Amino acid sequence: MRLTSKEARELLEHERNNSEDDRWINHCICVGDSAGKIAKALQDKGIDVDVDKAITLGYIHDIGKRFNEHGGVFPHAINGYNYIKELGYNEEYAGICIKHSFLNNDIDCISNDRDETDKTNPNYNFVKEYIKKEYSIEEKIINLCDLMCTTKTLTVEKRMIDLLLRHGVFAKTHYHIAETIKLKEYFDNLLGYNLYDLFPEIKENL
Numbered sequence: 001m002r003l004t005s006k007e008a009r010e011l012l013e014h015e016r017n018n019s020e021d022d023r024w025i026n027h028c029i030c031v032g033d034s035a036g037k038i039a040k041a042l043q044d045k046g047i048d049v050d051v052d053k054a055i056t057l058g059y060i061h062d063i064g065k066r067f068n069e070h071g072g073v074f075p076h077a078i079n080g081y082n083y084i085k086e087l088g089y090n091e092e093y094a095g096i097c098i099k100h101s102f103l104n105n106d107i108d109c110i111s112n113d114r115d116e117t118d119k120t121n122p123n124y125n126f127v128k129e130y131i132k133k134e135y136s137i138e139e140k141i142i143n144l145c146d147l148m149c150t151t152k153t154l155t156v157e158k159r160m161i162d163l164l165l166r167h168g169v170f171a172k173t174h175y176h177i178a179e180t181i182k183l184k185e186y187f188d189n190l191l192g193y194n195l196y197d198l199f200p201e202i203k204e205n206l
């Protein structure tokens with residue numbers, strides 16, 4: 001079943017009643033709305049992008065946080081994936097719940113490895129193989145926007161510092177930062193200009 005951005009937003013807003021802390025919900029809205037802006041700008045350049053799908057994926061990418069299960073990167077990814085599938089939505093919507101956490105199709109390319117990607121986790125091999133599939137352009141936009149958004153849109157550089165300050169520096173941090181910057185440049189090149197131009201408010205958020 002297809003999921004629209006309107007339905008995704010309703011799914012997300014429904015969680016406000018169940019969440020003590022709704023910052024993750026506002027983060028998802030920021031990711032979805034920022035993704036929509038980038039997708040529309042790419043479309044204006046003649047690139048084949050589904051703007052509504054980009055917004056939809058942004059809204060639901062962290063939906064697994066509704067289960068409030070801690071312990072590294074796996075719980076919110078797997079819980080979100082299963083939840084979206086159980087609701088009957090297509091694989092492409094469920095998949096973002098996993099894919100958004102990993103860059104470069106690599107289970108080791110995560111924003112922090114303080115919990116280490118636990119090789120004994122029963123989902124380890126499933127996730128490792130799952131993210132090897134080519135990411136769609138809408139999925140790549142979500143990867144980038146997740147690294148530009150807290151509850152407001154920031155430069156990736158500021159967001160990286162935000163992550164470093166909150167979590168610290170770990171063995172894979174350098175690799176992850178390098179891949180984040182590559183991803184941002186990938187979209188700058190597609191657009192033919194610096195994508196920060198799409199977000200004038202970014203200067204206020206520095």
Ligand SMILES: [Fe+2]
Nearest residue numbers: 027061062146
């Ligand atoms: Fe996120």
